[in-house]
Amino acid sequence: MVQSKTVEAADNQTYTQQFQNTTTTLSGKSVVSNMYFTKVDYWNVKKVNFNFNYQISQLASRQSSDITVSINGVKFYSFRSKAETGFQTEKISIPLDLIQASNRLQINGQVLDQDNQNKNYQLSQTPANWLTIGNGSNVNFEYQVNEAANTVSSFYDHFSGKDTISFQQARIVTSNHPTSDELTASMIALSGESRTISTDSDQIPVVKMSQLQDKTGDYSIIMANYNKLPNKFKSQINAADVNGHAVIKTYYVDGKHYLLVTAKDGKLLEKAARFVANEELMRETTKSNKSISASTDTYTASQQDSGAHSLTKTPNRIDGAGHRETSYFIQIPNDKTNVDGSKINLHFKYSKNLDFSRSLVTLYVNNTVVGSKKLTSVRADGDDLTMAVPKGVALGSSFTVRVAFDLEMKNQSESDNSDTPWAEVEPQSKMVVKSGQSNDLLFTNYPTLFINNESYDHLVVITPKNLNDDDFKTLTNIFNLIGLYSKNNTGSIQFYNQIPSQSVLNNNNVIVVGTPQNNAMIKKLNSNLYFKYSSNFDRIVSNEKLSIEAGYGKNIGTAQLLRSPYNDKRGMLVVTGVTTKDTYLASTQIGFQKNIQGYTGDAIVTDLNNSHSGYRFKKDKAIDKSLAKKQTFTKNSQLILYLSLAIIVIIMIGIAVILTIRKQSRLNRGNKDGQK
Numbered sequence: 006m007v008q009s010k011t012v013e014a015a016d017n018q019t020y021t022q023q024f025q026n027t028t029t030t031l032s033g034k035s036v037v038s039n040m041y042f043t044k045v046d047y048w049n050v051k052k053v054n055f056n057f058n059y060q061i062s063q064l065a066s067r068q069s070s071d072i073t074v075s076i077n078g079v080k081f082y083s084f085r086s087k088a089e090t091g092f093q094t095e096k097i098s099i100p101l102d103l104i105q106a107s108n109r110l111q112i113n114g115q116v117l118d119q120d121n122q123n124k125n126y127q128l129s130q131t132p133a134n135w136l137t138i139g140n141g142s143n144v145n146f147e148y149q150v151n152e153a154a155n156t157v158s159s160f161y162d163h164f165s166g167k168d169t170i171s172f173q174q175a176r177i178v179t180s181n182h183p184t185s186d187e188l189t190a191s192m193i194a195l196s197g198e199s200r201t202i203s204t205d206s207d208q209i210p211v212v213k214m215s216q217l218q219d220k221t222g223d224y225s226i227i228m229a230n231y232n233k234l235p236n237k238f239k240s241q242i243n244a245a246d247v248n249g250h251a252v253i254k255t256y257y258v259d260g261k262h263y264l265l266v267t268a269k270d271g272k273l274l275e276k277a278a279r280f281v282a283n284e285e286l287m288r289e290t291t292k293s294n295k296s297i298s299a300s301t302d303t304y305t306a307s308q309q310d311s312g313a314h315s316l317t318k319t320p321n322r323i324d325g326a327g328h329r330e331t332s333y334f335i336q337i338p339n340d341k342t343n344v345d346g347s348k349i350n351l352h353f354k355y356s357k358n359l360d361f362s363r364s365l366v367t368l369y370v371n372n373t374v375v376g377s378k379k380l381t382s383v384r385a386d387g388d389d390l391t392m393a394v395p396k397g398v399a400l401g402s403s404f405t406v407r408v409a410f411d412l413e414m415k416n417q418s419e420s421d422n423s424d425t426p427w428a429e430v431e432p433q434s435k436m437v438v439k440s441g442q443s444n445d446l447l448f449t450n451y452p453t454l455f456i457n458n459e460s461y462d463h464l465v466v467i468t469p470k471n472l473n474d475d476d477f478k479t480l481t482n483i484f485n486l487i488g489l490y491s492k493n494n495t496g497s498i499q500f501y502n503q504i505p506s507q508s509v510l511n512n513n514n515v516i517v518v519g520t521p522q523n524n525a526m527i528k529k530l531n532s533n534l535y536f537k538y539s540s541n542f543d544r545i546v547s548n549e550k551l552s553i554e555a556g557y558g559k560n561i562g563t564a565q566l567l568r569s570p571y572n573d574k575r576g577m578l579v580v581t582g583v584t585t586k587d588t589y590l591a592s593t594q595i596g597f598q599k600n601i602q603g604y605t606g607d608a609i610v611t612d613l614n615n616s617h618s619g620y621r622f623k624k625d626k627a628i629d630k631s632l633a634k635k636q637t638f639t640k641n642s643q644l645i646l647y648l649s650l651a652i653i654v655i656i657m658i659g660i661a662v663i664l665t666i667r668k669q670s671r672l673n674r675g676n677k678d679g680q681k
Contacts, residue, residue: 057095515576520587
């Protein structure tokens with residue numbers, strides 16, 4: 006989460022970047038933690054403070070335990086904890102000459118217990134050696150903004166800046182009564198920007214042209230048909246320039262920064278929006294304007310996921326005795342989910358002055374132990390470890406691989422805060438993630454059910470014909486999250502402000518937004534909804550999951566994931582309420598990852614008191630039932646093989662028993678005949 010405010014003195018601004026949202030405990034007499042933050046390139050930084058919120062073990066010696074802070078590998082500050090037992094905050098000024106665009110802040114702590122009788126170090130590692138980093142730890146920048154240059158790249162840099170978005174100074178503006186093509190273009194542009202937002206609480210709103218007079222919005226993308234542009238914008242673009250082309254052009258006036266994106270043709274406007282949604286192309290455009298034709302290449306490069314993810318590009322050295330950890334962030338395509346069979350292949354080396362009877366390396370995925378291996382003197386110059394991720398461990402689209410070294414020394418009897426011993430993770434180290442397409446028609450798989458290979462998967466959006474402010478906020482919420490997942494600037498998306506043709510409904514995933522009064526599609530779908538409207542469509546009525554009082558049903562909104570009634574292998578999202586305000590409140594639950602993660606079913610209900618609940622209706626959650634059967638067979642193939650072998654063995658044993666009995670029976674008859 007990012008907190009920010011404007012400072013009155015000397016036109017300076019402050020921006021506070023939080024490191025984490027959860028409290029983390031580090032155990033061991035020597036603890037290390039890495040944190041990462043960035044500096045925006047158009048900032049003229051005046052001061053940077055690291056606010057370290059921490060707690061140290063009550064048993065730790067305040068005279069012998071210490072904490073050292075380094076940035077980008079350079080140590081610059083050491084301190085000892087105060088004689089307090091609760092959380093403390095240490096405010097640390099970071100030298101400006103050490104700040105880079107991307108920064109690694111490392112906390113290196115020596116947590117030592119003290120023997121009350123002898124006042125000596127107790128260097129054995131125990132559960133009482135711990136340092137907890139609180140969720141209030143952050144880096145605070147004080148800076149001035151360097152003015153944007155009159156180029157597309159400079160506008161984009163400022164428009165996409167962390168502070169610009171956090172201060173709510175960035176927005177996408179379209180016509181007061183947008184056409185379907187204008188809405189499509191606006192949401193494509195929003196999707197491209199959503200990929201760059203680094204927090205889970207900020208978004209770029211899409212608003213109507215009438216809101217241009219608001220005081221907020223120093224940076225605006227104007228996305229509209231040329232003939233619907235206000236005169237002050239239309240005068241900046243020659244009419245001849247938009248004959249057969251779309252135009253992207255910067256325009257700065259009265260302290261406001263605009264990027265005009267316009268065309269006379271809806272398809273060309275969409276083409277220009279795909280250019281705007283391409284971060285690489287926008288940053289490479291160093292002129293004040295860009296002409297877009299039907300043949301202009303606007304798609305982002307498609308990143309094929311082979312499953313192999315490198316842990317580090319350069320050797321990663323870990324110094325010091327005791328328990329030492331380093332971590333690596335892994336991300337797989339958002340529309341994929343891991344399946345059993347993933348593994349970690351670690352290549353590493355380490356110093357030879359260890360107590361090899363007690364030294365080892367341990368692998369973790371998030372907080373799950375994958376496996377351990379003892380270090381040996383004969384493999385010190387080049388060791389490796391391959392471990393399979395335990396079956397059933399869900400990784401998600403992003404996760405952390407942790408490598409923990411216990412580098413124990415012989416005859417250690419004093420402080421161990423030194424650069425020896427050491428271990429080094431080699432660039433050949435990688436994690437191979439075995440993944441598959443998720444096939445659940447539940448909010449646990451939203452919005453990836455509308456994504457394929459990180460692109461829109463045949464997506465159609467049906468909206469009211471006349472959009473009010475609540476409708477725009479609803480669409481902003483929906484496409485803020487969908488845009489985060491549609492990382493490739495490809496795929497099919499199209500808006501409609503009326504019920505589309507049967508063929509369109511038959512062949513696409515569908516999102517429907519609105520009320521029964523402003524969107525006829527809602528009335529048409531009422532019999533398919535889990536939370537249905539009354540016969541006169543003035544309230545939502547009770548069902549088997551929720552009793553709804555008549556008055557209460559007039560002020561609730563719902564988000565419902567249905568199997569499309571037009572194609573049983575496609576999904577449908579319906580976001581609706583009796584009023585547009587109710588519809589907007591329902592959309593707030595599907596606008597950010599932190600909200601959607603709380604729902605495991607296929608329906609959400611919200612009310613005016615900010616109460617929200619999730620429900621599940623469908624018994625069969627699979628989108629593609631044939632795919633579900635195939636996945637079930639594949640998942641259980643080994644079990645089926647074992648069962649088949651067991652059955653064959655049982656049959657063979659049975660046959661052998663029968664043959665033995667028959668043979669014994671013949672022998673017995675022969676003996677009786679001989680006796681006679």
